[in-house]
Amino acid sequence: MATKRYVPAIGPKLQWVLRIVLGLFAVLCVNSVYLAAVTLLQSRAASGAYGGGDYENNFYQWMFFxxxxxGLAIVVPVVVFGCIHIANARNRxxxxxxxxxxxxxxxxxxxxxxxxALTRVDIGALTINLKDPASRSVVYWLHVILPLAAAWLFVLHRLAGRRIKWKTGARWALVAAVFAGGMVLFHLWNPRVAREGPRNPDYWEPSLARTATGRFIPASILDNSDECLECHADIHHQWSHSVHAFSxxxxxxxxxxxxxxxEHAFAHDGHVQDARFCAGCHDPVPFFSGxxxxxxxxxxxYDVASDPLGKASITCTVCHSITSINGVRGxxxxxxxxxxxxxxxGSTxxxxxxxxxxxxxxxxxxHKRTFLxxxxxxSAEFCSTCHKVFLPEELNDYKWLRGQNHYDSWRLSGVSGRGVAAWYYPPAPQTSCNACHMPTVASNDFGAKVRDESGVLTVRNxxxxxxxTAIPVLAPMTDPQAVIRAHEQFNQGVMRLDLMALRExxxxxGTLxxxxxxxxxxxxxxxxYMLDAVVRTVKMGHEFTQGxxxxxxxxxxxxxxxxGRVIGRSGGMDEGGGLDxxxxxxxxxxxDREGRRIDR
Structure with a gap:
């Protein structure tokens, strides 16, 4: 009877597979400890510990990548090693x-x-996307606990079998420690501070806008709304038909x-710095990029309307990268x-x-924490930054003058819940501009969520x-009439005209x-006869007219x-569009200071 050939549990070739598995596992362990530590810090910071702040920075995302x-690289070696090793050793x-x-x-x-299961992957028809928060939480904690269990079971497996080579383990631990030290150093390094800055510290004036570092922000980072389109198609479509997209x-x-x-600033001062007064709100991309x-x-x-920076306007990133409001000056x-x-x-x-x-x-x-x-x-103060204006003396060479001011008008109205001299009060105060000007609309957008008992997924408009209604006609919007209809629908019932009295x-x-x-x-x-008419707001949070x-x-x-016969009219337009x-x-x-009307 032939003797069965001895097959080692781990042969020379399988030994190399094991080394690959252990090497990848060691690096993954260090990587995982780093990710877990930073995630814990971020969780504590979110609850108010350590003074808040963001710990999950760009390097953290690289480590996650x-x-x-x-994780993907170790799948095949683990499966191959496990199957062959079990086949070789199952009868021991x-x-x-x-x-x-x-x-x-x-x-x-x-x-x-x-x-x-925790990844969210779209490859053709294959989609892996575990959305349910409860299920995702269970899977996440299993993914955290199972590696610890696997390491413990591996030690038990080795203790029951061949002697563990502790010196080899110590060498791997040293390599892991070096990796860990490098991770800490890279985590502390912020690549954003190396940007070019303006030559003069007063570059931003007379606008009050500032960058957090005092340096420029590359236009490619601010002007990237098309990237948002991939996951937020509905919101992008809404924004692309807004005045913000044509500012x-x-x-x-x-x-x-x-x-x-x-032109006037250059003729008067030899430079165009005065125009930066406008740029902080209207031209943020060219302004902050220098x-x-x-x-x-x-x-x-030059066709400035077709220039990438000229048509960037107020992009998604510009609004969502504003991190603090410095005051309510506008x-x-x-x-x-x-x-x-x-x-x-941002890669192409x-x-x-x-x-x-x-x-x-x-x-x-x-992503959500970065941009929301x-x-x-x-807050209403967020909107106040560009919907409240004053003209400083250094701009008009005259004196401080108030410009448009939606914010204070709203704050002093009954709508805000703070005004004591209002004509009317809504059933509940509107504590922000978004309640009126960003109504919820049904959407399957990636950022949509259920906001009420209807169970319908919605986003803010x-x-x-x-x-x-002028900009939709003048600017190159794809469907201007739809935009005009949206504005008209929004304005239904916001004003009231009362014919109060007649005077002979x-x-x-005259007799009243x-x-x-x-x-x-x-x-x-x-x-x-004199007709007394009263125009008043009944569903508006600020004075009429504004802006x-x-x-x-x-x-x-x-x-x-x-x-049925017209016997008089005021406010009519002739065939040429001329107004009475x-x-x-x-x-x-x-x-102006001489009392002349400023009409341009």
Missing amino acids: IHLVL PNKRAIRAGYATFATALGVLVTGV SFNNPLYTFSVRKTR AFELAKWDDPN NADYTISEPERYPFE NPVLKWVSQQLIKAKPAF KPEVHR HMFPSAN GGTLE HAPLRPSVPALVPGES TADSNEIWLDVTLLAG PWSRFYNIFLL
Whole structure:
């Protein structure tokens, strides 16, 4: 009878596989300890410990990426080694070692399975996306605990079998310690502080906007709204039809105004610094990247509206990178920080771009914390930075003057819950601008969530419906009529016009007939009458009209009928679009120091 050939439990070739497994496992251990420590620090900071702050920085994201790469790299070696090793050793007499080996292999497979389950991957038709928070939490903690169990079972397996080579383990521990020390050093290094800065510290003036470091932020980082489109298609579509997306040189009205400002500033001072007053709100991308000084913005033959920086306007990253509000003075009184980025974020390489997207989906908490700061972005003070304006003396060479001011108007109204002299009060105070100007809309966007008992997924509307129906027509929006309809729908019922009284003789001293309901006086043909009308807001959180009140075109269109026949009209327009000069306007005149109207 032939003797069965002896097969070692771990042969020479399998020994190399084991070394690969142990090497990858050692690096993964150090990597995992780093990730766990930083995650714990971040969790404690979120609860108010250590003074808050962000610990999950760019290097943390690189370590997370390496964790995924190493995790995928170890799958095949573990499976190959485990299967072959079990096949070679399953009939050995040391049953205790075999049982411990089975348990170790099963636990290792559990680590791999839970790791894959925690990723969010889209490859063609294959999608791995565990969204349920409760299930994800269970899988996460299994992924944390199982490696510890696997290490313990491996030690039991070795104790029941061949003697453990502790010196070899010590060498691996030394390598791990070196890696750990390097991780700490790289974690403390912030690559963002190495940016170029302005030549003069007063570069930002007279705007009040500042960067957190005092240095420039690359335009490629601020102007990347197309990257947001990948996961936030609905929000991107809304934003692309908002006035925010047409705030800069792609807005013909603003282009004319800012070019005149630059022209006057250069003629008066020899530089265009005064125009930075506008840039903090209207041109943040060229402003914060240091490109606002370029001569191309003043070249009448250059198509500034098609320039990538000229049409960037207020991008997603600009708004969501504002980290603090420095006051309620307006004039862009905020601080913007260069956002921490994931590995390969912003890459034009399709593969690297895909990797970056998967990392964001796999670790979305960092992305959300970077770009959404509730204490900032949900506050009315956030909006006040650009919806409240004053003209400083150094800008007009005259004196301090108030400009548009939505913020104080809202704050002193009944809508805010703070105004004591309001005409009306809503059922509940609106404590932020978002409640009105960012209504919820149904969406399957990646950032959508259930906000009420309806169970419908919604997002905040980033079109910011309000009252500007001129820009949709003048700017290159893809569906201007839909935008105009959205504004018109938003404005239903926000104003009320009451015909209060009628005065005979067309003068204040004439006989007064009031109120005009339920009885209406009969009018005598040929006589003159004065009609008293009251226009008031009934669903608006600030005065009417606001914003660029000097250029807003608002008037009353009043038609008098007798037996269905028009006998008089005020506020009509002729065939050429000309308006009746006797119309009753609701606007203001801006006057210069000599009392002349400023009309440009």
